[in-house]
Amino acid sequence: MPKPRLAPTHSRSAAVHVRRALTLLPLLLIGAWAAADWRAVHDGVARLASANPWWLLTGLVFTCLGWVAASCVRQGALPERLPPGPLLASQFAAGAANHVLPASIGAHAVTLRFLQRRGVPLPRATASLALYSLVKPLAKTLVLLVFLVAFPDMLPLGHLVPDEWMLLLAAGGVVLGLATAFLLLAFVRPLRRPAFGLLRTAVVDARLLHTRPSRVLALWGGAAATPLLQGSVVTSVGFSLGLPLSWAQVVLALLLATTAVGAVPAPGGIGPVDAALVFTLVAFGAPLNLGVATVIGYRVLTVWLPLLPGAIVLAALVRREVL
Template identity: 35%
Template structure:
């Protein structure tokens, strides 16, 4: 009530600590949108200018594949969970998780959002962590299987992408090359630091768990894997993610007039994303962009078209959904869904 009185006449604070925390979380999300957009303003502007002349029908296909990508992620999470939440609510949670992934490195933000959602559903911390871990493991396994398949199908093309990457889109030498090299060094150091800290936290977490809770969580995960429908949802949703990313990049390339084969785009994306996943950058921003431009140029795409295509790919999959997904995350926090 407005005067701060509840129904039994006891005065309570109008602004509870939880309300303040949710408000601060919403403000932080809005600030993150502004910071990310400002930091990558040249890329956003350039990509927007290039997409003005692109084929709209292909861009609609790319946008539709982005929506299907979120649906596939929802299906994969349904397969990894020992319970069955409402599909629509879980889908909205994936929208909020996608924003968190662009703020925190290596998918940690999305994992945290999904764990909070599962905890709200009544799952234990161990069961929620196990479900998130199972989903991540399925994504890793399916990506590796897809990588092996495309490399086996085109070994010569895969070999050509790896040893020499010509940075024609960024200049063969000079400050750009120096910046890229420095970014690579710092990225590797950051990856090692992040990996060591995460292993330490995981070790402390394992020591704190009791044997009974661990056995119960393992039984729940084993039951999930033995369920045919959940297994199909988990593996099907996981393998769909890299395929849909490939469709998005292919559609953007087609919209700009480049007729590169779909198989080549699949090879480029799977190889580059597997390598860049080792760098824990927020949303793999930076390392994936530069590597995709270089790989597309090596595969025969003109450097300017490769750069515009990657910018368009980023606009559709990351920058344009950024503000809507941030708003979704704020609503989820305010309604205590997560």
């Protein structure tokens, strides 16, 4: 008499163990990161202890609105309608993953998994991530141009305009990236079919989405609102500490800082963006100590405060098989 097969049971048990490991992994990564960067957390909390609590609460509200804006952009980049509640929860969880892995890899991985669990085909889900990644910097550049046109006398040109070597370095980086992509497609044949298939799907979906006013508003409106909300968080923290700059100056400083070094693949942009933001705030006339304190407080509100709740939500979504 043949013995019953145990493979499905073993497979199911292994899947359960893998899922449990995935629920604990974000918490372990966050704990290691907090231990390595404990001084920044301690200094930020110490400085914020003497800040105006109402302005900090205002900054927290703008931080929460940032997740709403991210959800709008994600919905605007996809023809299928997504449930608002789980979508917002996935973006809150994606924020925690985004601060652990560089270049938004964590956030895209969480979103991709969420879309696949909602039944979105992989090519369309991947194309929506590509459209999301393209629209966000384009919208931020448009917002920056609007600020430069609206406030032409605000920009301290002598401090912030890059010299010719910096421009040549940036141009060289762009050329190198394009040349690398061309060589990969030209000489690595297995990449051609998925790359051109992704491009074809992205073009078709982009045309379809831009025939729907609701998707256009969600996509471009959410992308344009994101840097304004981030700048409002920085402004709120700065006002709580007595930063002598206006909202427009702080938002423009953030736009310039993120545009200059936003492409550096650091987790959540932490590190290069922080240094560039302190530099631009000082260039606009802020004292160095207040500029540093403002950036630390901004990171506490946008990174450290929601990090543990975001990891818990991420673990809960994985356990409930939403991700």
